[in-house]
Amino acid sequence: MYLIEPIRNGEWVYDQGTTMAIQAYVRDNIFLDDKIIFPYMVNPSVQIGLNQNAYEEVNQPYMDEHNIGLVRRETGGGAVYLDDKNMSFCYLVPNDGDTNIFGQYDKLYAPIIRVLEKMGVEGLEQKGRNDLTLNDKKISGAAMTIVHDRVYAGYSLLLDPDYEVMNTVLKPNQKKISSHGVKSVRQRVGTLRDALDPEYQDISVWKFTEFILKELLEVDDLDDAKRYVLTDEDWQAIDEIANNMYNNWDWTYGHFETFDYQVQQRFDGVGTLHIGLTITHARIEAIQINGDFFGVKPKAELEDKLIGTKLEASALREALADTTVDEYISGLDAEDLIRFILAIPSQESEE
Template identity: 40%
Template sequence: MYYVSMKSHNIGENLATEQYLMNNKKFDEPLLLFYYEEPCIIVGRNQNTQEEINQKYVQEHNIRVTRRLSGGGAVYQDLGNLCFSFVVDSNSEEFGDFKSFTKPIVDALHKMGATTAEVSGRNDILVDGKKFSGNAMYTRNGKTFSHGTLMLNVDLDVVTHALNVPEDKIASKGIKSVRSRVTNLRPYLDKEYQDIDVPTFRDILLKELFNVDDLADIKDREVKVTDDDQKEIDKLYEQYYNNWDWVYGKSPEFTVKKRQHFDYGTIDARLNVDDGKINNIKFYGDFFEPEDVSALADKLTGVKYDRDDLASALADVNLAKYFVGISKEQLVDLLA
């Protein structure tokens, strides 16, 4: 087995590296990758991004959002989470057999004191019945990667808010995440591991997985990313993980109903969004409109369904012509 310890804390860059190594490098043994990121949300390949995130909270807290190649549900990560990924020939493991991929990790955690850690359901790892790891899989061109999370010391309060979609009615064909009880792993480890940080956790797992006492003993197993490799990785990053069309525009068509009562009346907005852009919007309610609100709807048609883009589209609009007593900020808050 070979391994890579990624230096970047940008989830997009790390996913691009994973994709590049899988598709462009040949290894005669499996490849193990470890990486950890600054606050981010990663939605599954077939999910509706807007449906999975609390967009206002995400923007206010500078949480990066991206989409991965693999399926499954949305996850929140921060610097208290460690990601692992195994890259193998696709004929060496049955697709969907998460237990085989995660067994070495679970065995290592048992040695660290988390003796109740176990693979459960389709793709989760639990400890004392609570989830601390979700896993997803992707196969292409004869290679498969299975990647997962290990919540060592994640800010669980942020998880609740960032993935806690407001209770507006959203109907889409996207695959929805299943909310389950989550926990951090650190409290379940032996006393000597109670205060470890993520880099230390990573190094302990590396030594356990390679059955060595010193990482110097496996330096010949470490894969280095060259400057030429990095140029290609940067291209993938821009093509996918830092690309609005990939992250939001790939969301399935969906409809949104947004309704709120203001001092000057109620607005009931119905939106249809496709490829991440508004293709139809209608306003209902008992608000006062000096001019026909359909003109405003026409102005918003074709706009990206994103808070900043909605605000820009309304920047030169005299909103009082359509909604008396309701500000642009209030309307953007309602729609977004």
């Protein structure tokens, strides 16, 4: 098995979009005489499945506030939070003979289970559709598809999960961290560190990954591993993929075709405001503003200004740059309206 690492000019690449682009480039262009493994660890980010609507899966206001990225992968499955405390692994495996693992998550997990058991972990089991559990708590979720007659698969391993961030970021429009919610996540999500033998209890994520890779690659030293080192030409193509796809707003947010979106709230000094939107490829196709508010200009004018606008703060600000929102909704300014549409908590608003 070949090892391909996300290392450029001697530095590990943490950008989630570039990491996905590396995998896509190798998947479609690099064909070697053996299986391939990619370890990857990224800046705090959420990775959503191919068929998921970003607006329904993540707490975007919280992500914006805490600089947490979002990327859409090309395989199905659910949303997962990734950060620089936990390592993930991706594989390219020929889809034939004994190596055929497509749809068989027990086979995908079997090698890593053997490695973790060598580190003292007991109680590992593949459960449900695609989860790896530790004493019935989830410590990994996997996804896979077939491309160019190879199985493209991957999973993350929770060595040090951040329960608080996981609980908050994967709950759309949640306005505050709930201690009950954090406890709930702790009940459902496990940690590998607590299950390791004493000699590994203080292991770093890098040493943890090194141990795993040496076992999977069957080498005593990673310097002896078979490697494919990405060339300058490879990186040029990878950058293009990242820019055109994984780091592209339209792919991440606009991929989902059409959905309806509604927000309602009472504002002090304004009244009750209800906005219903139809979102197509993450842009406002239709919008209707209702409520018991006052205004001196017809709300239809304000609605027309927002048609075709991306459902993101900067685009909404640009659309309203020359508009006095207070003329349409008395007591409300443009920033209040934008925060309301995007369900960003406002201290002035009433629940």
